[in-house]
Amino acid sequence: MSVAGLPLWLADQPVQGPPVPPEWFHHYRAPEPDRITRLFNRLAARSPIWLAPLAVLACTGAAVGYTLISDPASAEPGEPPSCLLKYLTGFVCPGCGGTRAAWFLLHGDLPAAARHHLLFVFAVPFLIYLYVAWAGRKVFRWRLPELTISPAVMITFMAVWGVWSILRNLPWAPFTAFYV
Numbered sequence: 001m002s003v004a005g006l007p008l009w010l011a012d013q014p015v016q017g018p019p020v021p022p023e024w025f026h027h028y029r030a031p032e033p034d035r036i037t038r039l040f041n042r043l044a045a046r047s048p049i050w051l052a053p054l055a056v057l058a059c060t061g062a063a064v065g066y067t068l069i070s071d072p073a074s075a076e077p078g079e080p081p082s083c084l085l086k087y088l089t090g091f092v093c094p095g096c097g098g099t100r101a102a103w104f105l106l107h108g109d110l111p112a113a114a115r116h117h118l119l120f121v122f123a124v125p126f127l128i129y130l131y132v133a134w135a136g137r138k139v140f141r142w143r144l145p146e147l148t149i150s151p152a153v154m155i156t157f158m159a160v161w162g163v164w165s166i167l168r169n170l171p172w173a174p175f176t177a178f179y180v
Contacts, residue, residue: 053135060131068106072099073116094119094165119161 033041085093101117104110105124114121129147136142167175 050139053131053138056131057135064102064106067099067102070099071103073103073112091169092165094161096168119157119164 085091086096095117097116098120101113101120104113104116105121110121126147133142133144133146136144170176
């Protein structure tokens with residue numbers, strides 16, 4: 001031991017910044033990034049600041065356009081479901097009804113949207129606010145109040161989503177009301 005109870009190899013380190021590891025510590029060094037990681041790091045460093053929010057907006061716009069064009073709410077009873085899980089097992093997954101709920105939301109029918117996927121309808125305003133706050137901060141340097149979601153809230157939301165996906169697959173009343 002050396003100065004103030006520090007190990008010898010830490011005693012000569014500068015006060016500012018992280019400590020420099022000694023020579024015998026070389027096998028704990030972070031590995032060099034591979035070619036793909038270096039490529040994406042270069043692209044991220046060279047791309048304009050507005051590109052990421054615009055890309056997210058374009059993908060969301062494409063999804064909204066597809067939802068408006070396809071009309072998922074008017075599927076015929078004899079048609080196979082578009083979801084592979086539902087087609088193979090007959091079970092509805094936690095996301096089942098999300099596209100139909102989005103279609104009804106885009107047409108202003110909130111009760112029908114909630115009937116198809118209540119948790120999606122609940123989450124949409126939060127997701128929109130998170131996007132606007134992120135894009136505004138990144139592009140326009142806006143400082144909107146941050147929506148901090150604690151791990152406890154996230155775990156609770158995921159637990160409710162999991163329980164809801166189980167309850168909506170139960171074949172007896174009152175749980176048949178959740179089936180879409």
